[in-house]
Structure formats: C-alpha cells, structure tokens
Amino acid sequence: MAALRNLAASFCKPTSLLSRTASVLSVSARYNIVRCMSTGKYEYLLVEKKGAKENVGLITLNRPKALNALCDGLMVELADVLDDFDKDEGIGCLVLTGSTRAFAAGADIKEMQDRTFQDVAGKNFLSAWSRLAANKKPVIAAVNGHALGGGCEIAMMCDIIYAGEKAKFGQPEILLGTIPGAGGTQRLPRVVGKSLAMELVLTGTSISAADALNAGLVSKVYPVDTVVDEAIKTAEKISSNSKMIVAMCKEAVNRSYENTLQEGLLFEKKIFYGTFATNDRKEGMTAFTEKRKANFTDS
Numbered sequence: 209m210a211a212l213r214n215l216a217a218s219f220c221k222p223t224s225l226l227s228r229t230a231s232v233l234s235v236s237a238r239y240n241i242v243r244c245m246s247t248g249k250y251e252y253l254l255v256e257k258k259g260a261k262e263n264v265g266l267i268t269l270n271r272p273k274a275l276n277a278l279c280d281g282l283m284v285e286l287a288d289v290l291d292d293f294d295k296d297e298g299i300g301c302l303v304l305t306g307s308t309r310a311f312a313a314g315a316d317i318k319e320m321q322d323r324t325f326q327d328v329a330g331k332n333f334l335s336a337w338s339r340l341a342a343n344k345k346p347v348i349a350a351v352n353g354h355a356l357g358g359g360c361e362i363a364m365m366c367d368i369i370y371a372g373e374k375a376k377f378g379q380p381e382i383l384l385g386t387i388p389g390a391g392g393t394q395r396l397p398r399v400v401g402k403s404l405a406m407e408l409v410l411t412g413t414s415i416s417a418a419d420a421l422n423a424g425l426v427s428k429v430y431p432v433d434t435v436v437d438e439a440i441k442t443a444e445k446i447s448s449n450s451k452m453i454v455a456m457c458k459e460a461v462n463r464s465y466e467n468t469l470q471e472g473l474l475f476e477k478k479i480f481y482g483t484f485a486t487n488d489r490k491e492g493m494t495a496f497t498e499k500r501k502a503n504f505t506d507s
C-alpha cells in the first residue's frame with residue numbers, strides 16, 4: 209500500500225523541476241538570452257488565467273511581426289511559464305495558442321541561418337523545446353493560421369489539438385535544406401501514418417484543418433474566432449477533475465506511444481491500481497453512489 213501511495217504521490221510532484229530549470233538556464237546563458245524574471249512580464253508571450261474558476265492557464269505566443277517564429281528567447285520563456293503553471297495548484301489545464309494568422313511559423317530561420325553544426329550540436333540547440341512535451345498538466349493547442357515546422361511540432365507536443373477552420377499544418381524544413389528537429393519525423397507518422405507524414409516532410413507542403421481532422425492530427429475544428437474559447441471550455445472540464453488522477457491518466461495515454469500493447473496494458477493496470485491509493489478515487493466513487501458532485505482534493 210505504501211508503494212502505491214508513493215506511486216500516486218509522484219504524479220503530483222513537479223519532478224525534475226530543478227533539472228529542467230537548470231537546462232533552461234544553461235540554454236539562456238549559452239544564447240545570451242536576457243529576460244527580467246522578477247517582473248513576471250514576458251517579451252514573447254501573453255500569460256493569463258481563464259475560466260470561471262480561473263483554473264485554466266492561457267499562454268499566447270506573441271511575436272506577431274515574425275508570425276510567432278520560435279526563437280530561443282521565446283522557447284525559454286515558454287519553459288519558464290510551464291514551470292510556473294506546474295507549481296500553481298489552482299491551475300488544472302493549459303491552453304497554448306498564437307494569433308489568427310499564425311500559431312507559429314516554425315523555428316526562427318533568421319536566428320538559425322548562421323549557426324554551425326558546432327553551434328547547434330555543441331550547445332544543444334532545441335534543449336528547451338522538450339519541456340512542453342514533458343509537461344505534467346495537460347496542454348491543449350488552439351491553432352489558427354500557420355502551424356509550420358517547429359510550430360506543427362509544438363502543437364503535436366500538446367495533448368489535444370483544436371484547429372480553426374483556416375489552420376494549416378506542415379513540415380517545410382526540407383525546403384530550407386534541413387529536416388524537422390522536434391518531432392516532425394517521429395510524432396507525425398505515429399499520428400497521421402507513414403504515407404501522409406512522408407509526403408509532408410519530403411515535399412514541404414501543408415494540409416488544411418479539415419485534412420488534419422481527417423488524418424487524426426487534430427481532434428476538432430472550429431470557426432476561427434471560437435477555437436480558443438472552445439479549448440478553454442474543454443480545459444475547464446479537465447481542470448474540474450482531480451489533478452492527480454488527470455496526471456496519471458495523461459501518463460498512461462502517453463505510454464501507449466512508447467510501449468508494446470502488452471507493456472502498455474500492464475502499465476495502465478498498475479496506474480489504475482494506483483488510483484485506489486488516492487483520496488480522490490474514493491471521493492469520486494462515493495460521490496457517485498451518494499448522487500452528488502465529487503469534491504476532489506488532489507490527494
């Protein structure tokens with residue numbers, strides 16, 4: 209029982225926060241990124257709390273002149289905000305969005321233009337990018353406009369993708385003489401299948417929101433001006449559940465990408481058993497039998 213309690217508790221802890229922060233700080237130092245951390249203001253992001261209970265963290269990429277190109281400074285800020293929301297016990301789910309014109313037009317080509325192999329490999333370029341995929345709390349991408357290259361990749365790092373009707377998804381790196389570096393050749397085929405992924409990465413063309421829905425890359429398509437609100441509504445639903453159980457459930461689904469079916473089923477069963485070491489599992493089932501709403505305490 210103690211082991212199960214420890215397992216359950218581990219889903220609530222902001223594990224490896226120190227190592228993530230250290231990695232992000234070292235990236236900041238290497239690329240001379242300066243940001244005034246004490247003001248809480250961001251150069252490339254807008255950060256708000258949304259929902260009737262203010263339990264949804266909304267992160268808006270805000271680099272409009274460059275179509276939200278993902279420069280080092282932006283990615284470091286994003287990692288910082290994710291850390292902050294991770295520690296905020298009032299927040300249960302995040303929404304990541306951009307502008308109507310662009311979710312993000314990819315990694316910053318102008319910033320990368322003069323970098324050498326030694327620069328990118330030696331200084332571990334893209335190290336801050338893995339922070340989003342490792343987030344414990346679920347993240348919904350609300351995508352309008354261009355989601356290209358790294359923009360498509362950070363959307364795929366999120367747990368759910370909602371798209372506006374005019375969204376475009378693609379991996380055009382091949383047109384720049386390079387290849388995707390943050391999941392375009394790895395996550396994309398797992399989601400849309402090898403044939404479509406291969407076509408996208410080898411031709412550099414993009415697909416519409418409707419085609420992305422058809423291929424399974426996005427879960428819903430909405431009119432352009434409602435997609436963020438719809439994502440917030442879903443995030444509120446997720447936030448109303450136990451944060452501990454939500455984290456366990458997210459981890460179980462993510463394991464399905466890494467494991468064989470048998471290993472995944474075993475992992476799922478252990479996590480399911482682990483929920484029985486929590487107060488929230490007891491409360492959820494008790495509330496059902498007492499015909500009332502569950503009052504989860506994230507314990």
Ligand SMILES: C=CC(=O)SCCNC(=O)CCNC(=O)[C@H](O)C(C)(C)COP(=O)(O)OP(=O)(O)OC[C@H]1O[C@@H](n2cnc3c(N)ncnc32)[C@H](O)[C@@H]1OP(=O)(O)O
Pocket residue numbers: 273274275277278313314315316317318319354356357358359380381384386387388389
């Ligand atoms: C290795 C990983 C990667 O992610 S590589 C990057 C992959 N992404 C791309 O190749 C997309 C590059 N962008 C475009 O193809 C176009 O900008 C567009 C199709 C997304 C939009 O075209 P449109 O004609 O509507 O706008 P502009 O091209 O004039 O762009 C406006 C403004 O934004 C700058 N910009 C756009 N994308 C990037 C980027 N990825 N990195 C840096 N800057 C970008 C563009 O240069 C314009 O700025 P300006 O000051 O006017 O030059």
